[in-house]
Amino acid sequence: MAVTSFSINSARSQVVDFTSPFFSTSLGIMVRTRDTASPIGAFMWPLHWSMWVGVFAALHLTALFLTLYEWRSPYGLTPRGRNRGTVFSYSSALNLCYAILFGRTVSSKTPKCPTGRFLMNLWAIFCLLVLSSYTANLAAVMVGDKTFEELSGIHDPKLHHPSQGFRFGTVWESSAEAYIKASFPEMHAHMRRHSAPTTPHGVAMLTSDPPKLNAFIMDKSLLDYEVSIDADCKLLTVGKPFAIEGYGIGLPQNSPLTSNLSEFISRYKSSGFIDLLHDKWYKMVPCGKRVFAVTETLQMGVYHFSGLFVLLCLGLGSALLTSLGEHVFYRLVLPRIRRGNKLQYWLHTSQKIHRALNTGPPEGQQERAEQERSGPKDELPATDGAGRWRRVRRAVERERRVRFLLEPGEAGGDRPWLCSNGPGLQAELRELELRIEAARERLRSALLRRGELRALLGDGTRLRPLRLLHAAPAES
Incomplete structure (x- = not known):
């Protein structure tokens, strides 16, 4: 009597007698999963590159329309709408859009016209939906992916036309090998040299480092059991089952026990005893160490966020370049624009640049030059030196009020305005x-x-x- 995972087929039925099948099974394919660490750019994976480009393009376009609506509105925060000390420029719109997108809580100018506020709220809704989608997909990406050989079944092209280095096998002289040899001779010729003597040996070849097999074909019931007892949760079955067959008890031909055992098997199946045995061995907690493995995986390390650290370092380098460009503009470009008396109106772009051009020279250098050129009336006593000059300068700055001119001719007459590049301190007095x-x-x-x-x-x-x-x- 042979009581084991004994598949009933026509070749075996010619030499032994089988009882009625006590368990139905089929052939399956088992593969191994591989944990892959997240690369540097993994934090960008939740969104496609086209979505990233679209988000930042929409941000700059929204900032442009916010500026246009604010400057065309009679209620906007502009010199034409309300002559205030601050204006809503394109740089203000960019700062506002970036603050809404990344949830910054810094102080920023907001549009005053109803159209601009409506567009700002639409941009906030857009950012909320984008960030919600990004956050929902971020955890799965940062934890790390489990990759495996995706095989659809026995008819998968990877099995019939295997690439170089792809190895799969089964157990020698098993019913699975007999089925593949009879149905797919070319596949059997390729897998013959990679087969194993027993099922545990084949599973060991699949789980070794480096793995000796990429796929293992055997009875699905045996493969499911190996998956359930795998402590590292590295095994899984893929594809559709094929070659459905049953397990039976093998007896010598014309054995008198065949009918009696078949009767007992039928009685056990009808009473549910066979199902109880199946649940006992197959419905145990899969992967005994699965809870600990998942906990360890969810503890994300530095390598999960390596891309963010690299991005921060690049940002620091870009900040140095930006600071250099700011000094170049402050020392070279700004004085040239002053001397040219052109492009003096920058309120729609940046209020800081406009004030630098129309309020006072940088670092007081040109003020000292104007003071020297203005003659004895503008000269200060040399007794106090630089300290006296700083006090006078602070007093003048307190009295000074910035006035934004829409047109050069709106000032009326030839009287000098405080924000124009004209006479010195005596004229202002x-x-x-x-x-x-x-x-x-x-x-x-x-x-x-x-x-x-x-x-x-x-x-x-x-x-x-x-x-x-x-x-x-x-x-x-």
């Missing part, structure tokens, strides 16, 4: 005195009018404007 005198005249007229109105209304405090009016000339 005269301009301030004229403005103060005009403000006093307006205040005097307003106080007189208020006194008249209170007198008409019978207010007892009508003499107060007269006292203020007499006090104003005394101060001047």
Whole structure:
């Protein structure tokens, strides 16, 4: 009597008797998985390269439209809309779009017109959906992939036309080898030299380092059992099962026990005893160390984020280049634009550049030159030196107010404005005195009018404007 994984086929039935099959099975293919560490650019894998390009192209396009809408709106944060000390330029729009995309909480200018705010909210919704999709796919990519030979079944071209280095086999003189030899002679000729004497030996060839087999073909019930007891969870079955057959008990021909054993097998199958045995051996917890392996894999190390560290280092290098370019622009390009008296209006691009061009020279160098050229009236006593100059400069800066000119002719007349490249400190002082005198005249007229109105209304405090009016000339 032979009680084992004894497949019933026509060749064996000619020499031995089989009982009725007690278990149905088929042939299957088992492969080994390989853990692959995430490469440097793995943090970019959740999105296709075309999506990355599209996101940043949409960012710059949105910033451009935000700037256009803000400057065309009568309510925008611009000199034409509201003459404030700040304007919404293209650089402000870029800063806002990048802050929304990456969730920065730094201070940034926001558009004031309704159209710009509507577009800003649409961009925020777009960023929310993109970041949600990216985050959902990031964990699976950063943990690492398990790659394996994807075989669809016995008819897969990888088996019928194997590439160089691809090895697969089965057990010598087994029913699986007999089936492949009869059905696929060319495949059998290739796999014959890679077959193993037993199923455990074939599994060991598959799990060795480096592996001696890329695929192992055998009874699927045996392969499923090997997968369930694999402590490292490196094995799995792939493809569709083929060559369905059954296991039976082998007996000598014309044995009187054949019918009795077949009757017992039928009774066990009908009572569910065979199913209980199957559940006992096959429905155990797969991969005994699977919980620990998954825990170790989820603890992402530095190599998972190596691309981010490389990106940060590249960013530091780019920051140095940007700083160098900033100094080049500050020392070379900005003075040339000043001397050329062209391209003086930069509010739509950058408020910093516009202020640097229309408010004061860098580092006070040109101010000292203008002071020397202005003659004795602008010269400062040499007793205090640089400290006195810095105090005077700070006092002038406190009195200075930036005014953004839409057109050069809107200033009216030839009076110098504070933000223009014109006369020096004396001209600014005269301009301030004229403005103060005009403000006093307006205040005097307003106080007189208020006194008249209170007198008409019978207010007892009508003499107060007269006292203020007499006090104003005394101060001047």
